[in-house]
Amino acid sequence: MKCFFTYAVVIAVTIILFGGTGIGNVVAEDKLSISFLGVNSKGTLLEKDSIVELYLEEKFGVDLEPWYDVDSNDQQQVNIKIASGEVPDVFRTGKNPGTFVDMGAVREVPKELIYQYMPTVIKKCEELAPDTLWDMTTIEGKNWGIPYAISIAKASPLMYIRKDWMEKVGVTKKPDTLQELEDLFLKFRNEDPNGNGEKDEYAYVGMYVNTHENLAAAEFFPNIFGTFGVNVNPGEFVVDAGTLRRDTTSKNYKEALKFLAGWYEKGIIHPEFMINTRKEVEELLANGKAGVYEDWSAWAERDGIGPFQAMQKNNPDVTLEYVISPAGPDGTRGVYQRDSAWGTVLFGAEVSDEKMIKVMQMFEVMYTDEDVYSMINLGRKGTDWDFDEKGNVMTLNNSQDPANRAKSGIVHFVYHFIYPPIDKYYVPAWRFPAHNYALQNQVQLPIAYSPPFNAEDSAVMGDIARYEAEFAYNAIAGKIDIEKEWGDYVAQWNKTGGEKLLATAQEMYTAR
Amino acid sequence: MDQSLSAQSKRNLWRAVVKYKHFYVLILPAVICFIVVNYIPMAGIVIAFKKYNVFKGIFGSPWRGLHYFERMWNSPDIVNIIRNTLIISFAKLAVMMPASILFAVLLNELGVLFLKKTFQTISYLPHFISWVVAAGLVRALLALEGPVNVLVRIFGADPVMFLGVPAYFVPILVLSTFWKEIGWGSIIYLAAISGIDPQLYEAAEIDGANRWHRMMHITIPSIMPVIVIVLLLRVGRIFDAGFDQIYNLYNPLVYSVGDILDTYIFRLGIEGLQFSYTAAIGITRNLVGLALLLTANYMTKRLTQDQSGI
Numbered sequence: 001m002k003c004f005f006t007y008a009v010v011i012a013v014t015i016i017l018f019g020g021t022g023i024g025n026v027v028a029e030d031k032l033s034i035s036f037l038g039v040n041s042k043g044t045l046l047e048k049d050s051i052v053e054l055y056l057e058e059k060f061g062v063d064l065e066p067w068y069d070v071d072s073n074d075q076q077q078v079n080i081k082i083a084s085g086e087v088p089d090v091f092r093t094g095k096n097p098g099t100f101v102d103m104g105a106v107r108e109v110p111k112e113l114i115y116q117y118m119p120t121v122i123k124k125c126e127e128l129a130p131d132t133l134w135d136m137t138t139i140e141g142k143n144w145g146i147p148y149a150i151s152i153a154k155a156s157p158l159m160y161i162r163k164d165w166m167e168k169v170g171v172t173k174k175p176d177t178l179q180e181l182e183d184l185f186l187k188f189r190n191e192d193p194n195g196n197g198e199k200d201e202y203a204y205v206g207m208y209v210n211t212h213e214n215l216a217a218a219e220f221f222p223n224i225f226g227t228f229g230v231n232v233n234p235g236e237f238v239v240d241a242g243t244l245r246r247d248t249t250s251k252n253y254k255e256a257l258k259f260l261a262g263w264y265e266k267g268i269i270h271p272e273f274m275i276n277t278r279k280e281v282e283e284l285l286a287n288g289k290a291g292v293y294e295d296w297s298a299w300a301e302r303d304g305i306g307p308f309q310a311m312q313k314n315n316p317d318v319t320l321e322y323v324i325s326p327a328g329p330d331g332t333r334g335v336y337q338r339d340s341a342w343g344t345v346l347f348g349a350e351v352s353d354e355k356m357i358k359v360m361q362m363f364e365v366m367y368t369d370e371d372v373y374s375m376i377n378l379g380r381k382g383t384d385w386d387f388d389e390k391g392n393v394m395t396l397n398n399s400q401d402p403a404n405r406a407k408s409g410i411v412h413f414v415y416h417f418i419y420p421p422i423d424k425y426y427v428p429a430w431r432f433p434a435h436n437y438a439l440q441n442q443v444q445l446p447i448a449y450s451p452p453f454n455a456e457d458s459a460v461m462g463d464i465a466r467y468e469a470e471f472a473y474n475a476i477a478g479k480i481d482i483e484k485e486w487g488d489y490v491a492q493w494n495k496t497g498g499e500k501l502l503a504t505a506q507e508m509y510t511a512r
Numbered sequence: 513m514d515q516s517l518s519a520q521s522k523r524n525l526w527r528a529v530v531k532y533k534h535f536y537v538l539i540l541p542a543v544i545c546f547i548v549v550n551y552i553p554m555a556g557i558v559i560a561f562k563k564y565n566v567f568k569g570i571f572g573s574p575w576r577g578l579h580y581f582e583r584m585w586n587s588p589d590i591v592n593i594i595r596n597t598l599i600i601s602f603a604k605l606a607v608m609m610p611a612s613i614l615f616a617v618l619l620n621e622l623g624v625l626f627l628k629k630t631f632q633t634i635s636y637l638p639h640f641i642s643w644v645v646a647a648g649l650v651r652a653l654l655a656l657e658g659p660v661n662v663l664v665r666i667f668g669a670d671p672v673m674f675l676g677v678p679a680y681f682v683p684i685l686v687l688s689t690f691w692k693e694i695g696w697g698s699i700i701y702l703a704a705i706s707g708i709d710p711q712l713y714e715a716a717e718i719d720g721a722n723r724w725h726r727m728m729h730i731t732i733p734s735i736m737p738v739i740v741i742v743l744l745l746r747v748g749r750i751f752d753a754g755f756d757q758i759y760n761l762y763n764p765l766v767y768s769v770g771d772i773l774d775t776y777i778f779r780l781g782i783e784g785l786q787f788s789y790t791a792a793i794g795i796t797r798n799l800v801g802l803a804l805l806l807t808a809n810y811m812t813k814r815l816t817q818d819q820s821g822i
Binding site for chain 2: 272495
């Protein structure tokens with residue numbers, strides 16, 4: 001009897017442990033199965049059998065296997081999974097796939113196949129970034145991914161200024177030069193625009209990021225550095241008649257730092273700007289301790305999240321003025337220009353030609369057919385979204401709420417192939433005023449070159465970016481004498497690997 | 513002669529194993545778990561000598577020899593990073609060890625049980641707050657508009673941007689660790705104190721020893737072996753300067769004193785996917801830790817004539 005029970009328990013446990021691999025998981029043999037790392041909506045995981053997934057499976061006759069248990073925004077989790085050999089068939093990364101290529105995680109993607117199977121898409125991308133598109137995916141003469149481009153990158157970061165504060169301090173003219181900005185910001189500092197009777201306002205809240213480990217162009221005074229003709233964005237090298245340079249060791253950069261240090265000393269820039277996290281910056285803006293920030297049009301008057309939302313919550317009367325590429329001391333203008341070449345789609349090293357071609361064919365439809373694109377990006381017309389009387393896309397029934405997106409699969413299957421005419425389904429109506437303002441008024445610096453460094457050189461680039469950040473913050477905060485320390489800074493920059501990296505970048509640029 | 517002796521001791525060992533077989537069976541799962549979780553993965557350290565390839569795996573990837581170790585020693589940051597790690601770690605050790613012991617002894621001297629329990633519980637609480645939250649509290653306390661600077665203003669001084677001054681950064685780390693971990697760190701000493709034979713205290717009291725005498729001549733000497741063990745364990749982990757805390761508190765103005773091995777490894781390994789390189793750093797770090805531990809153990813044994821140590 002005892003023996004019988006033992007056997008019974010063993011059999012039961014075996015069934016429980018291994019049952020899942022059996023009959024329940026049989027997939028129709030003729031369908032190609034594609035594992036896929038999509039785009040998760042803030043803090044959510046995609047639910048199984050979402051309408052968009054089923055729609056795509058039906059439309060293309062494939063079996064999609066999204067990574068349900070992974071949040072694609074958690075880059076560390078994704079990296080660790082990939083590094084342990086679990087590579088999705090299709091995933092995307094930023095500009096440089098060098099690290100994944102180095103690790104042997106991805107396969108080569110012959111350019112001819114891209115031209116053959118997704119001709120419209122790749123043509124659109126080439127139109128947006130004619131000089132730089134293929135730089136992203138070409139490493140030592142081979143192509144490693146499908147490069148994609150976005151039209152909305154054409155707008156440079158704007159400076160957002162509290163318009164209601166301008167009215168309070170009696171300034172009606174929108175500032176157009178650094179001097180006018182300075183005059184206005186000093187009024188913000190001295191004339192109590194938040195009206196609490198205390199001198200607790202600063203104008204400029206500085207950065208809008210979570211970490212301060214590099215000088216991300218959008219948040220690090222892009223409109224100020226721009227007037228000095230300087231590009232600080234990490235990983236980018238400015239091309240001057242075929243010769244590369246990193247602007248962060250240039251004379252103009254030094255002058256720009258001195259200028260910002262002057263603003264810091266005058267109390268225009270919030271003293272803790274190099275310490276503040278994104279949330280703390282939002283609080284400062286919301287609490288009326290600061291009235292100016294710089295960012296992309298995506299953060300202008302966004303509904304739901306972002307600084308403007310935080311400001312409006314505390315004070316519904318908040319309005320914003322946009323300024324872009326003001327004139328510098330000698331009249332020159334400029335603002336950081338980001339490249340429309342945006343990122344790359346990669347294929348796992350073990351993906352077959354057949355599967356890769358199928359994905360390309362799918363992309364050709366997904367990113368050109370407006371019905372398909374609007375379905376995967378916005379959901380069902382009439383239920384999840386519709387056009388308003390002006391022809392703008394309006395979302396309905398809270399369909400863009402992260403939790404609802406996770407349920408419906410909206411946005412999850414969309415990579416950033418964004419260009420006209422499908423971009424009208426991507427850019428929400430609230431974004432147009434800021435976006436269009438930027439497009440019409442910006443004077444942009446030229447696009448810089450982003451070399452596709454391998455993992456080791458990328459790490460060195462990271463070290464350098466960090467070193468640059470350390471110097472820049474200390475310089476602006478008046479902790480060091482810029483003129484005196486400059487020589488040491490440049491020497492140390494070279495020693496940290498800058499000199500070698502510049503040479504490598506130059507080689508890559510010349511060889512392309 | 514020797515042979516027969518060793519044969520005999522082998523027999524004895526086997527006899528003991530047979531005799532206590534049930535105990536051996538009981539400990540077996542723990543031993544297996546230990547081997548599987550702690551020892552087998554150690555084979556993975558070979559990636560420090562290889563160029564890691566996802567599909568070829570740890571053992572199939574091509575060899576790179578000492579390339580990553582050379583890269584580490586050629587890195588211009590590494591000396592500064594190791595120095596920061598050691599300074600922060602020793603500062604914490606130097607403050608936290610005596611403070612925890614003192615706290616345990618003082619708690620023990622509290623006559624009223626209710627007060628003792630209350631203080632104990634209150635002091636444990638911060639330990640359970642994650643550093644992400646605790647660092648937020650520290651940042652809020654030390655902000656320009658924060659309570660500490662309100663006090664600074666009351667005393668007529670200019671507000672200080674505490675987290676942006678390198679000279680204050682290590683003290684802030686130590687103090688916030690003090691606040692968060694003092695109670696938790698004292699548990700082991702409290703346990704040791706409660707194991708002291710009360711007769712010792714009674715006898716001392718009859719002999720006229722006051723509280724101070726009892727503390728210095730009974731309590732502290734009795735818990736000395738525990739203190740030494742804790743010290744040894746801490747020395748073995750000297751390169752562990754507290755990643756969570758620092759990562760949530762540091763900024764470019766204090767990189768020069770706040771960047772430690774763990775933040776460096778995190779940046780390169782987890783964010784930069786440089787597994788081979790960071791494995792090389794990890795191995796070096798652990799070897800030095802082991803060497804320190806063995807040295808400290810040897811010194812302890814020498815100093816206490818084999819009475820303490822592991």
